[in-house]
Amino acid sequence: MIVPDISQNAVAVADHYDELDPIYRRVWGEHVHHGLWTTGRETPGEAVEALVDTVGDRLGLRPGQACVDIGCGYGSTARRLAVTRGVRVTGFTLSTEQARYAAARAAPEVDIQVRDWLTNGLADASADAAWAIESSEHMVDKLRFFAEAHRVLSPGARFVICAWLAETGASGWKVRHLLEPICREGHLPSMGTREEYEEMARQAGFTVTGYEDVSRRVARTWPICAGRFVKALFTDRGTRRLALGARNRKSFLGIPRMILAYRTGAMRYGIFTLTKAGENGR
Template identity: 55%
Template sequence: MDNIGMIVPDGPATAAHVAVHYDELDIAYRRMWGDHVHHGYWRDGSETVEQAVAALVTLVEQRLALKPGHKVCDIGCGYGATAADLLSRNDVSIVGLTLSAAQQRVAMDRDAGFKCLLRDWMDNDLETGAYDRAYAIESSEHMADKARFFAEARRILRPDGRLVVCAWLEGEGVPSWQARYLLLPICREGRLPSMGSRADYIELAANAGFALAGYQDISRQVRRTWSICLMRLLKGLVTDREIRRLAFGRTTQSRDFMLSLPRLIIALRTGAMRYGMFEWKAR
């Protein structure tokens, strides 16, 4: 496991903890945001949430450069909404992996060209060299061994295959107080075993056999996500019994994630946390 130089919180954040997080908060995620479990992308700020999340998928799609017949892997597919969008415009097949049984139940009802597996990426059992494209939208953060995350992506891809990753990243030159009061709590509350920087991801990917083809920092365009989530949470606490049950129930293990919403707003606005989109080609 290579997490040298990364933000690494105290406390466990295993695949089992990640699964509990998404299973427990299934209702909250879907009622507050929808089936796309990722940021929105606002070009001019006038977009609706639905338009913004679709715009992020379009950015990923452009970098994947899909062609008819491609076999694609969605690493951390959530509810399968991204795969469904891609399938609606491309003659490809997509296999997705999720740790959440709640997410898989929804994803299994998607387009016939999509197959969702309830499986840990670190033990994915996918065929070596069988895929043309792979993407991970805000799932690599949940991987304890990020070197292995990239190694497995390279293993399943054919030579010249492409990997696109959208990731929460540690900003450059983050002061110790921001790491202590923003990034470390965000990792603990979001069940992230570590948070790497742009440089960390580039180095780990290169070591796994990838050549960087492009990088875009879209922190400014995505940061509105968390202000909207916070407002919807506050409204839900007043109007939605299920949201209140999750927020105040003593048995809810993941309710501390509510505390991360204001932290995420501050972290993205101060630059302590960045949001990056990478494109790699398999060597």
């Protein structure tokens, strides 16, 4: 497990997203996560929605199901799946700014809450499906992240995680100059490998029923974000003022690091499909 030399907590994560909210929306858009390219001809918007739809497919969502979006950001993924799959979604975010933006775009069957997933307050076996798109990285206690998902999900339910992962056996220079700084600058309490995630899932009681490494299909997200960020710096005074004066301004150093981390293989992007055993233990 990669752990930054400066410890991170939920308060720091919330502050990060609240302060940089205008830049995140300008650079990332309403979906604060990678895009997934298949043909290479997709627009960034189409690629982002393709990742959401992939998650929905792997969950096998059915109309009327109660779902949980762990780390829902601006609620865009929750809204898309609620509309396209006919499900009900409860989303959790640490950011009041993200929740405020989501509230202004409220959708039927979508409830966004400002609350830490590790103390989510949901009843046992109350959800039919759950997903976490690039939010597990921000969890201070990853074992509890998995355990809470297992507790909240009903027997037989699926849990899909899209995660930034460290290369298994990453060499020392990759850890020192790429992975550890990415954790520190991005307010990630830790970054695990595929094997560590799968072991934590099993300890929580899940069966790992699927895994795919889609690093090559998502990596172009970062050059696109870099281009948008540089353009915003030159054309928008508000963006420039915030980027240069923000408490969390060092986060932007992570953009070139992410590009290099993908190109060197230091970082991977994995999609896990987990299943909670059914009532008969299967």
